[in-house]
Amino acid sequence: MADNALLEARGIAKVYPDGTVALRGVDLVVRPGEVHGLLGENGAGKTTLTKIISGLLPPTSGEIRWRGKRVRFSSPREALRAGIGMVHQHFALVGPFTGLENIALGEEGGGALSPVHVASVRRRVEAIMRESGLEAPLDVPVEDLPVGVQQRVEILKMLYREVDLLILDEPTAVLTPQEAEELFSVLRGLAAQGRSVIFITHKLAEVTAVTDRVTVLRRGEVVATRETPGSTAEELARLMVGEELPPPRARAERAPGREVLRLEGFTVPGPAGKPAVQGVSFSVREGEILGIAGVQGNGQTELVEALVGLRPWSGHAELLGKDLAGRGPGEIASLGLAHIPEDRHGMGLILEFNLAENAILGRLRPFLDPLGRLRWGKVYRFARELISRFSIQAPGPRVPVRYLSGGNQQRLVVGRELSKAPKLLIANQPTRGLDVAATRYIRDLLLRLRDEGMAILLVSADLDEVLELSDRVAVMYRGTFAGVLSREEFDRERIGLLMGGVREAG
Amino acid sequence: MKRVAETLTVLVLGILVGALVMALWGRDPWSSYASLLSGALGNTRALMSTLSRSLGLVLTGLTFAVGVRAGLFNIGAQGQMLLGAVVALSCGLLRLPPGLHLVAALALSGLAGMAWALPVAALKLTRGVNEVISTIMLNWVAHWLVLYLVIQKLSDPILGQRTFTVPPGMRFPVIRGELTWALVLALATALFFWWFLWHHAKGYEIRAAGLNPRAATAAGISVKKAMTTALLLGGVAAAWAGAIQVLGRFPYAITSDLANLGNLGFDGIAVALIGRNHPLGILAGAFFFGTLATGAAKMGLRGIPIDMIYIVQGVIVVFMAAPEALRLVRLRRPAAKAKEVAR
Incomplete structure (x- = not known):
């Protein structure tokens, strides 16, 4: 039992309905007034863990203590009421509404957007902006704002709801280096006021730049929790990846x-x-x-x-x-021209097709006989060749690509595109x-x-x-x-x- | 394998709920089911009748399925089926040698089905008209057009309740009982659809376009061409469903209320869903549906209320079709994004 813990998660496990094990008994302690880094590769379980803490997902097992009391949030709204707010990678903003309206919108009870109420919200948000140094235009529809500024609106929304624990999921992905620097100083300011931040990232430089402590996750388990000062980037990298x-x-x-x-x-x-x-x-x-x-x-x-x-x-x-x-x-x-699309699932692959069928997507001609019939023997030989040449981890050419990991899906896309010479x-x-x-x-x-x-x-x-x-x-x-x-x-x-x-x- | 288990589970569930309905009606469900089964499969005559009824369902099932494979919700089989039937019948007015007469009737009927599918493709691809809307409208146009022709132009001069019958040289020869060689046409068409979808480049393109139009387009596949091919092929199959009702089943004519053509086109949707939109699954689905239909007709003869039979039949079909229907709804969500591409 850690004393002076704001949030304490013990033995959190999460198995998704499709059988994916995302978390295997994770412990996490967040102290008041600290910026706590959550470091790990994609798929390590960082997002799942924070979704559980913020009430979006129920854990399969394990318990969460908030200010020393055992809690079980059944919705993000409940968690927010208790003082935990999360800013996701995809923002929860209403595009045509202004920043101010978006901030006022989430409040409970009717009349969230009535002029009287909005005016009082403005006074408080302006105070919060002065206090935190987090500035955002309040009267512009958020869809007209750059993504980095939309993110500030999201954070202001959480501060307005007086959260004591702010969770940010890979917030720097949409920021320029300078904007990231500004965000870091805002976070340090919040910590100085006694609030806590969980900062999710897979970038080592960000951990050393802004966090006080860091918890490293790998494949759904905690590998280490460290004080950031005194940890080197090399050491953290090794912990995160598990190998040199x-x-x-x-x-x-x-x-x-x-x-x-x-x-x-x-x-x-x-x-x-x-x-x-x-x-x-x-x-x-x-x-x-x-x-x-x-x-x-x-x-x-x-x-x-x-x-x-x-x-x-x-x-x-x-x-x-x-x-x-x-x-x-x-x-x-x-x-x-060959093209590795940014959206692997939407444009690069047909998830319901098997590996071999995907291997010839966009390059059917070499696999057809003069009547337009597919020569499956040749297709499967080619697929096996791709599997070995690009080290695709797959049980065979007949596996639906849906069941391959992202890395192996991408190897397949890259291999296929390169086969077009x-x-x-x-x-x-x-x-x-x-x-x-x-x-x-x-x-x-x-x-x-x-x-x-x-x-x-x-x-x-x-x-x-x-x-x-x-x-x-x-x-x-x-x-x-x-x-x-x-x-x-x-x-x-x-x-x-x-x-x-x-x-x-x- | 998983799908077979799933199908058996919903079949059992459907049967149990159907039994509950009959029990609530105050009937003994198990003896009713027994009479359904014996009515449909109990002897050679019944079996031949069931098989014969299934053939049209195979073909309209294929129409819907190939549409789904291309990402379409093509419910135009009904209209294409009606038109195919009336065109096949009209060929009886021509004088051609036996055998060739049958082939010509099938060819013209198939062309008519394609012609009825063409506006669906054209409207969708040039104006973005949803195929559900255009096929429903064309179904009604076909319905009234065919009804007009059947009553006003093609009716038998003596027996007003039906059209003239087609000459013997244009009919499918009988195999046994009600079953004719139309069986081979239905089986061969199903086999062709399977081969085309899984062993031909155009079929591959149809499946790719249906599952992920964005990825297909990016890979240089013309989603429009794939959809058009699927609609035209479906038109042929549906028209043949109508044709074999006229050329391969008693009374070798069209009744003036179109009853012997029935709802083949719409029932084909249920058959395709039961068969998971797979040509070989559709063979099983159509036989199953045919069994229920024939058995239900026989139950009716034994004084079991026809409404109850319809309810039980409907319950079982809904259960059987549900898993695939749900899968389609899930698939269609990402497909909505692709509408731009298709236009």
């Missing part, structure tokens, strides 16, 4: 070859008549990785979807000298949601392909990934390139400013 990883592949020195992709004044219409991508020009050459960095939602998705033929666009685009205008996805692919590979968020080993595998593979002379367009919201892999980096902000930097000019600070829309002079 080989060092990343060194990039070969090579001069880029001929131009493979060239865009000029490339414009993609977005919702409500505003262009999502506005007059972007760039080229990608053989043996080069062009990275596109930027906070999510600045036009990267639209740019890629237009390039592969899934969206209308205007301007000029050519692949190996062939104009892409008016060509559909199949035709563009046959010109030598592309001249240009577009990799959109290629490691999102993957564990450390799979991430390393994909990144090393991209570098190797680059060394072998492939042209690669890498889009990633993970700045570290972009900086590690790219030969040049373009920063996207509101549909345009805020700047293009070559490897010698890489500088986190500068890129961070560009990501936030601070343009360079000249």
Whole structure:
């Protein structure tokens, strides 16, 4: 029994109805006035644990003590009433409502949006903003705010409800480095006032930057709880991954070859008549990785979807000298473009299909006889080849891909796309949601392909990934390139400013 | 395997609830079920009758199933079936050598089914009209059109309660009892649909488009073409369901109330759901449905109230169809996103 614990979770286990074991008896103690890091890979159980603490999920077993008393929240509302609030990765905001209305909305009892009430809410929210240093415009519909600012509204909403424990699930994923820095100082301020924060992340630098203590989860178990001062990043990495990883592949020195992709004044219409991508020009050459960095939602998705033929666009685009205008996805692919989509489940795979059926998606022709019949023998041979060449952990080619882990699904997508022998590979968020080993595998593979002379367009919201892999980096902000930097000019600070829309002079 | 177990479970549940209904009605459920079974399967005559009734259901079941595979909720089988029947019948007005006459009737009937499916595809793909709406409307157009033709243009000059009968050279030869060689047409069509969906590139594309239109489009598959193919193939199958009612079953005509065509098109939906939208499952589903229908008719002859029989039959069918129906609802949620793609 820990004295002076605000929250104490003991032996929390969670088995999902489909049999997935997410947590295997986890202990977590959060003290008043601390920022407590929850570190772990994707799938380690961080989100599940906090969903249980915040009343969104019932635990399969285990108990939670809140201010020393045993509690069992049956809904997030109950937890909120007790003083526990969680900000999820997907915000719970009503788009057309203003920040103030969103904050007032959650309150119990009728008349949450009556003018009198809203006015009193405004006074209190303004006081909270002054106190915490967390500023957000209150009278703008939240859908018009950048994601980073929407997040502040979410946090203000929780502070307005006077939570004593604030849970943030991977809050920096949608922030520029500078915005993340500001968030950290806000969190430290909250801790100084005696409130507690659970900060979920899989980034070591963030743990050392903001937390007082850290609990490391791996495969549903706690591997360690440490005081952050005195722990090194290497030590935490080892705890998180459970093994030493080989060092990343060194990039070969090579001069880029001929131009493979060239865009000029490339414009993609977005919702409500505003262009999502506005007059972007760039080229990608053989043996080069062009990275596109930027906070999510600045036009990267639209740019890629237009390039592969899934969206209308205007301007000029050519692949190996062939104009892409008016060509559909199949035709563009046959010109030598392969695409690792950001949304593996929605666009990269057909989850109900088995591994072999997915392995030939978009490349049927080599597997057909002249009458258009599928030669299943050949398909299965090819699938087995992919399994061994890309080290896909699967019981066989007949397994529905739904049952593969994210990392293995991604290996399948990557293997399939590379089997098309592309001249240009577009990799959109290629490691999102993957564990450390799979991430390393994909990144090393991209570098190797680059060394072998492939042209690669890498889009990633993970700045570290972009900086590690790219030969040049373009920063996207509101549909345009805020700047293009070559490897010698890489500088986190500068890129961070560009990501936030601070343009360079000249 | 899991699906077989699931099907058996719901079958037992359906039978138990049906028994409860009969018990509440004051009837002995088990003897009623026994008379249903013996009425449908008890002797060769009954069995042939049951098989014969199942054939049309196989074909309309295939229509719905291939639509589902392409991500469509195609309920146009009824109209296509009616039209297929009347076109097949009208071929009786032509003079052709026996045998060839039958082939020609099937060909024209199949074309008519396709023609009735074409506007569904065209409206969906050019104007984004939901296929549920267009097929319901076309079903009614077909209903009144066929009724008009049957009563005004094709009726028998002496026996007003039905049309003229088709010449013997245009009929399916009898195998035994009520069963004719239409059996082979139904089986071959089911087999073809299975082969097409799982062994042909176009079938692969239909399944891919139905399960994940976004991924299919990204992979260069034309979702529109896949949907059109599925609608046209379904049109042929449904039209043949109507054709074999005329060419392969007594009275080799269409009754003036269209009763011998019945609700084949709609019953096909239930059959497809029972058969999990798989061509081979549909064979079993249609036989099951045919058993209930024939057995129910025989129970009626024994003085068991027809309403009760319908209720019991409905209860069992609803139970049997429920798992697949629920699965479809779940599948359709992500499919909603794909509407843009399909347009």
